[in-house]
Amino acid sequence: MSTSEFIPTCDLCDAHKNDSDGAFRVLPPVFRDFGQRRRFAGAVSTVKCFEDNSLVKAAVESPGQGRVLVVDGGGSLRRALVGGNLAAAAARNGWAGLVVDGCVRDVAELAACDVGIRALASMPLPTEKRNEGQRDVPVQVQGVWVRPGDWLVADEDGIVILPAPPAAV
Numbered sequence: 718m719s720t721s722e723f724i725p726t727c728d729l730c731d732a733h734k735n736d737s738d739g740a741f742r743v744l745p746p747v748f749r750d751f752g753q754r755r756r757f758a759g760a761v762s763t764v765k766c767f768e769d770n771s772l773v774k775a776a777v778e779s780p781g782q783g784r785v786l787v788v789d790g791g792g793s794l795r796r797a798l799v800g801g802n803l804a805a806a807a808a809r810n811g812w813a814g815l816v817v818d819g820c821v822r823d824v825a826e827l828a829a830c831d832v833g834i835r836a837l838a839s840m841p842l843p844t845e846k847r848n849e850g851q852r853d854v855p856v857q858v859q860g861v862w863v864r865p866g867d868w869l870v871a872d873e874d875g876i877v878i879l880p881a882p883p884a885a886v
């Protein structure tokens with residue numbers, strides 16, 4: 718995705734603000750920005766897990782193909798689902814971004830990774846890896862449904878979800 722193709726979230730919201738079918742979604746403004754990429758967009762892949770990042774690790778260690786990994790971590794503030802190693806793997810494997818409904822750690826390392834990273838907070842405690850969780854299932858992020866194959870756009874103003882890549886607005 719080149720910068721010229723990027724459609725800002727505000728423009729998308731202007732175009733869709735009166736939609737009533739629920740296809741256009743806006744995530745609540747509770748996410749902090751931790752990665753090097755301020756703006757990113759891509760097709761969604763999901764992980765649903767709770768205080769166990771085994772499946773997040775497996776996902777970022779596989780080809781990202783420009784997608785965005787959305788992690789439903791249940792909003793837990795008790796453990797970090799992504800740290801410097803996983804963020805570096807995500808950048809290396811071509812993920813456009815990570816959106817974590819939960820925590821991250823290694824903040825200085827995350828800021829140096831060429832990938833978008835949004836999460837609720839920083840928490841230095843890591844998870845226990847028990848290989849629990851689900852991959853590419855519909856998830857709820859802060860009460861908003863996000864499905865594998867949706868299109869996510871994130872920038873300085875927020876994060877929006879569409880059922881397909883947006884045409885020019």
Ligand SMILES: O=C([O-])CC(=O)C(=O)O
Nearest residue numbers: 799800801802803843844
């Ligand atoms: O492995 C973990 O649990 C997370 C982490 O610290 C890293 O990605 O560097």
